[in-house]
Amino acid sequence: MVDAAMRKAFVVGHPIAHSRSPLIHGHWLETLGLEGSYERIDVHPDAIDAFLRDLPRSGFVGGNVTIPHKEAALKAADRLDEAAELIGAANTLWLEDGRLCAGNTDAYGFKANLDAVAPRWRQGRTALLLGAGGAARAILFALREAGFTDIRIVNRTVERARELADRFGAGISAHDWDEAGALAADADLAVNTTSLGMSGEGGSPLDVELLPDTAIVADIVYVPLETPLLAAAHRRGLAAVDGLGMLLHQAVPGFARWFGVRPEVTPALREKIVADLERAR
Numbered sequence: 001m002v003d004a005a006m007r008k009a010f011v012v013g014h015p016i017a018h019s020r021s022p023l024i025h026g027h028w029l030e031t032l033g034l035e036g037s038y039e040r041i042d043v044h045p046d047a048i049d050a051f052l053r054d055l056p057r058s059g060f061v062g063g064n065v066t067i068p069h070k071e072a073a074l075k076a077a078d079r080l081d082e083a084a085e086l087i088g089a090a091n092t093l094w095l096e097d098g099r100l101c102a103g104n105t106d107a108y109g110f111k112a113n114l115d116a117v118a119p120r121w122r123q124g125r126t127a128l129l130l131g132a133g134g135a136a137r138a139i140l141f142a143l144r145e146a147g148f149t150d151i152r153i154v155n156r157t158v159e160r161a162r163e164l165a166d167r168f169g170a171g172i173s174a175h176d177w178d179e180a181g182a183l184a185a186d187a188d189l190a191v192n193t194t195s196l197g198m199s200g201e202g203g204s205p206l207d208v209e210l211l212p213d214t215a216i217v218a219d220i221v222y223v224p225l226e227t228p229l230l231a232a233a234h235r236r237g238l239a240a241v242d243g244l245g246m247l248l249h250q251a252v253p254g255f256a257r258w259f260g261v262r263p264e265v266t267p268a269l270r271e272k273i274v275a276d277l278e279r280a281r
Contacts, residue, residue, distance in 0.1 A: 007036040009258040010063035012051065016042045020273055021064050024251045027272055028263040036259050043069070052076035055093065055100055061258045062094035064251075065102075070134070077102035086168070087137040092254040106138035109250025110220070111146060116249070116265070118216050118239045124188025126150040130180065130205050131194035132160040135220055139191055140168050152187070154180045184210040192219045192229050204228040208236050219243050223277060244273060 011021040017040070025038035041063075043051045048069045053076065065073040070089035074080065077090060081103035084090045090102035114121045127148050129136055132155035143151050151172045155161040161174035175183060184190060184206060196205040206229060208217060217233035222243035226234070233240040248265045256262040 007034075007061045007259055008059055009036065009038045009254070010041045010060055011038070011066060012041045012043050012048070012063060012069060013066035014042055014044055014048075014068060016040045016066070019066060020247065020276060021066075021251065023273060023276055024248060024269065025255055027269050028255055029259070031268075032259075032261055032263065034259055034261065038063075045069070045072075048072045049076065052093075052100065056095055056098045062092070062254065063258075064254060065091050065093060073102050076100060083107050083138075083141055087134075087141055089134055089137070091250070092257070094254070094257045103253070104138060104141075105250040105253045106135070106246070107142035107145065108253060109246040109248075110139055110142045110218075112249035112252070112265075113245030114216070114218065114241060117245060118218075118241055120239075121189055121216050122146055124148065124216070126187050127152070127189045127191065128180065128183050128187040128206075129153045130190070130192045130196075131155060132157070132164050132174075133193065135193040136164060137167075139193055139220070140164060140172065143189075144168060144171075148189075152183045154183065180206055181210045184215075185212070187211060187215055189216045189218065191217075192221065192227070195221070196229075202228070204232050208232045208238060211236075211238065213238075215239075216241065220246060222247060225274065225277070244270065244277075248273065 011019050022038055022040055029036055073090040078099040079101045084102050084104040087104045090104055092103045092105050094101050125148055127143050132153055149171045153161040153164055154175045154177050156177045158176045165172040165174040192205050196202040216239040218241040219227045219229050220243040221227050225242050230240040
């Protein structure tokens with residue numbers, strides 16, 4: 001058995017009962033034979049600054065941060081990784097010599113998921129990005145790192161799309177929502193970062209018939225696993241990538257930092273989370 005010296009990690013949010021992170025990290029602790037722990041902590045927004053300030057004395061080695069604390073974690077950190085700084089939010093915390101460090105692993109999770117299930121995505125250069133919220137920032141970071149040179153953001157409020165385009169620089173353009181169809185015609189990759197399709201409601205945010213036959217379609221939503229967008233992509237015969245893989249892969253870097261072993265995203269882990277999602281329906 002590997003000795004993790006009973007290292008303790010957490011996920012903090014408000015509310016937090018819905019988080020699947022304890023299932024993911026608990027699975028890895030068990031299968032790797034580590035003696036560490038990972039727990040949910042519900043912290044009200046009024047108390048998050050004090051919680052983050054006290055982390056070096058808390059006995060935790062680090063943890064994950066979810067809604068609504070990602071920006072507070074960013075501000076509280078003594079050091080940021082490049083992803084957290086550019087995305088403007090942190091989802092992973094760790095301690096180095098008593099200093100609080102923050103990173104963002106969402107872009108890594110997005111890339112690793114596509115690498116696993118649709119590896120030819122890296123050959124693409126043109127992407128259509130639906131939405132301009134917090135999740136879109138992580139996808140933009142990932143696409144830019146992967147070498148995409150023409151990224152088109154469409155959003156109902158085009159000003160928000162312009163803000164993102166300006167933040168990330170050359171090769172990124174902002175468009176109104178009703179331009180999505182025309183912009184889809186030569187897209188190598190289409191990514192939904194909006195809540196459209198969550199819980200199976202709201203329909204598909206894009207007419208997939210307008211995409212090229214070789215396009216890859218990804219959705220960051222994972223409840224349901226097959227959103228209306230992905231269902232339409234499957235019917236069309238396009239490569240379709242659900243959001244659960246991103247959730248699983250984004251957890252890998254944090255676990256490696258806290259417990260000293262890099263875990264793997266396996267079919268058994270995915271099956272465990274899918275079963276939990278089905279129980280919650």
